[in-house]
Amino acid sequence: MRGEREGGSARDVAALLREAAERLAAGGLPTPRLDAECLLAAALGCERAALYGRREAVPPAATARFAALLDRRAAREPVAYLTGIREFWSLPLKVTPAVLIPRPDTEILVEAVLGLLADRARTPATVADVGTGCGAIAIALAVALPGAHLYAVDVSPEALSLAAENAHRFQVEKRITFLQGDGTAPFFATGLAGALDVLAANPPYIPTAELAALPPEVARFEPRLALDGGADGLTFHRHLAAGAPRLLRPGGFLAVEVGAGQAGAVRALLAGTPDLAPLPTVQDLAGRDRVCLARRHGPAG
Ligand SMILES: C[S@@+](CC[C@H](N)C(=O)[O-])C[C@H]1O[C@@H](n2cnc3c(N)ncnc32)[C@H](O)[C@@H]1O
CATH class of the missing domain: 1.10.8.10 (Ubiquitin-associated (UBA) domain)
Known part of the structure; x- marks a missing residue:
């Protein structure tokens, strides 16, 4: 220069x-x-x-x-942190270094949830987003499902406050309840057991030992809290599978993003969870397994 x-x-x-x-x-x-x-x-x-x-x-x-x-x-600071904006689901969302920069792959999860609720687009579905970060999934679903109420959880207060700001930006703040806490615990504390039509999450899923080898933009700048999925990357998936049968309505759905090579283990986890039946895994545009789905037994409510 x-x-x-x-x-x-x-x-x-x-x-x-x-x-x-x-x-x-x-x-x-x-x-x-x-x-x-x-x-x-x-x-x-x-x-x-x-x-x-x-x-x-x-x-x-x-x-x-x-x-x-x-x-x-x-x-190597990511462009999105420098400009403060990343587009997700055609929504320019505010991002800061307190949150993961939303990825295009996660739009597959949004699409999958919309597919599960296709016949309920205007009915009052109750949908949860665990680990909401900047609010990408919850806000995209709230925009796409005008009849839905969303519950968005994050353990990070900074992430939640940014998610609330983004929700306000797109005028869906009245249909998203933001809850601070650990995993699915806030849903139980709020009396949502058995009330959710969908439990969705893009959880941290990088195995701890692989964090250091990520590109510098990710390893040095994105929050470790948003990335670290424990020894095998699946700590959060196990937590979600354990909570889903009690949180979902009969016939309700669990939709969870997975990293490269994790879909088989997550499908097996869901198949081994009492009261859940795995559904076909959804691929991303590159043909990689990206979103694992399961349905709670019972008739849809
Ligand atoms: C992979 S990021 C996903 C962010 C956003 N949903 C997205 O798709 O762009 C995971 C999120 O989970 C949150 N998180 C990590 N551990 C958590 C926990 N124990 N309970 C709730 N949220 C957690 C992180 O703060 C982060 O915002």
Whole structure:
């Protein structure tokens, strides 16, 4: 970055982007041009698409903001933490380093839940999201299911407060009850035993020993609490399977995201849980098993 450090002259968008992308590429970042565009748009306070038609030079103050963002990206800080926004289910959600950055794969979980409730889109389904983070799953479901009430739990107060802010942003806050606590415990404490139509979760599922080998963006910047799934990555899945038969209505569903290579073990866990029957696993767009499903025995209520 030349201009701003040499006295703050205005710079041309194309030249700024070219230099930035070259720098990020030289640092081994996988999507240098895209990252540079996102960061320049953030520095200018505009949409990324607006960069293409922009004729005016970038003013020195914005060039300096861009340079600072670029330094942080070169140190592998995720773009979403730098811009403060990540789109999920076409909803631009606010994210901070207190929460996992929502992944496109998790949209498969949202789709799967909508499929399970296909005939109930406008009826008052009761749906829980355990480990809600920035609220991605609960908010997407609340938007897609206007008749539903959501319960969103996280052990992290910072995550819950951000999730509540995001819910307000998309005007679904009146249909989401946020509960702070450990796993499914807040549902039992709130008298929801036997009341849930769906218990959904994208839980922490990375085996502890594999955390250090994750890409630096994840290992160094995303909260360990959101990643660490215990020795085999499945601590949370066992907890959910144990709670599901008592929390779900007869005929209600458990929908849980899994990591690479975990679906077989989770299916076996669900098959071995009294009162639950596994349903076919849902694959992501790359054809990997991504969402394990089970149904509580009994007629749908
Ligand atoms: C993988 S992140 C998922 C975040 C969000 N649902 C998503 O899909 O982007 C897991 C979340 O579980 C939360 N969490 C971890 N341990 C928990 C616990 N014992 N009880 C409740 N939430 C927990 C973390 O704070 C984190 O927000």
